[in-house]
Amino acid sequence: MTRVLIPLWNEDVAPRFDLAQEALVALLGENREIAEKQIIVLPQASAEALCDFIIRERVDLVVCCAVDEECYQYLTWKKIKIFDSVGGSAADVLERVRDGSLRSGDMVL
């Protein structure tokens, strides 16, 4: 099981991790099927709050666009995988996560 989090801006990956006010959280099953999908509304846009949420919710993979080095290193240190500099529609990006073809820097447009 893999828990994936994508910070959102409308239907797309948010351009900035620290300014996202919503996030898509999806649970991928053993066969990489989407077992669960929900949109979380964050109380405020904050990198610290989002990092805490990610740790608390035991997220395994974060897919985002711009994230600063401090957050990146913190999440990596917490053994959370990050694909950053990713852009496009969150649904398409999640599909690429599901089929295992997504990499950092991919623009799914």
Next chain:
Amino acid sequence: MNATVWPLIEGLGDQSIELLQLMDEIPMGILIIDSAYRVALMNRAIAALTGYAPAEALGLPCHYVLRSNLCTTGCPVRQLTERGMSLRGDANMVNRSREKIPVRFTASVVKGSGGALIGYLKTVEDMRYLQRPDGMEARALFGRLIGKSAAMENVSRVLPAIAETDSAVLITGETGTGKDYVAEALHNASPRSKGPFIKINCGALPESLLESELFGHQKGAFTGAVENKPGRFRLADKGTLYLTEIGDLPLNLQVKLLSFLDDRIIFPLGSTHGLPVDVRIIAGTHRDLEKMVAEGRFREDLLFRLNVVRLHLPPLAQREDDIDMLMDHFLQLLNARFKKMVSGFSPEARRILKSFHFPGNVRELRNMVEYAVNLCDGNEILVKHLPPYVVQHSAKNVRSSVKSSPEPSGVSRLSSIQTKPAGEWILPPAMEHLPWHEAERRMILDALLKARGQKAKAAEYLGWARSTLWRKMKSHGIMP
């Protein structure tokens, strides 16, 4: 040049001029966005800022390239459509290297000759050189080098003159002495300060990737090279390229760097056409390059060319007079950062910090103060707020000094190393100012001498296991 066809300007001269080429000459980020808010054209300065090559960014939504804090909260370009007038303001952006950069932007509408909206023009100026994290201005940058010790004054005195020249600079010094900071300060105080400051760690990437990262590549140069890549040299055009950990640059790339320093032309991977670039090189390393030259691991001719101006940053151990000043400076800085009201250090906490040897130099001192400020719940930093290893080190030193005063009878003791049963030792005063690496080497040699070459006995003197001594001898090049 890129396979992409860039727009041309007609009528300015006998021949048409490539717009991008013209834009590249302007030392300020310029971005042209189409009416659907997608990148239509961007110059080299903004490529250096964002980390996206112009060809890569082409057609991408502007918010995925600029990644500014205004993109989702109040995009100035979208406001232009409503207001129809030019806008300017301050923002920050997070680039592909995950750096948060303060920027100043202007945005205006681009209209066709018939008055129809074609797109938008955005200029983006890097404000790092004006807005330092602590609000200090560029002219005071060298003033931020804190220290009144003779060693530091020697450095501070020559910096403004070095900044004014365009020569290559080699900055040496142990880890944590501030090489990166000095390199950036040199750039910001130089006539190239309006140009980009590009930093690359020569030890962080494998050779094949580093070559492409430095010199760029042509589309199709190797598997996966699906686009032209400009490389850091081209991104740093009219600015400064800071090659950190130059001692880790592979020999093969040392030749290419040498060739650039000779004729100022770079050859991207897969290209036979040289590209002239106007870049000042600053290199930094904690390694002993002369020793590496003697061992055949660094090219002597490259060292000669980089060594035009050499700046050695002293380790903190040689700046005893500066430690108090640095502690107070970091305390002030971190108070502001963490919104704390810590007024100072208790005399004992100060004594313990000052007696530490700081192998990690100023960076380590800063980290210690940060740790203490975080833990401090009152208005004074006490011993209990200091990192435990510093306090333990201090306690051991005291015990060791007491123990080592009278020489125990019948036990062979080292003359220059004070040993303790716990396997810890402190440096004799004569060695306190040596770099840690050198002091350790001398202690090993001293111990071996006293033990008449018997490694088991030398290890016992040093309080190490035999395997530790063997490993350290090997790392210091002392043949077992």
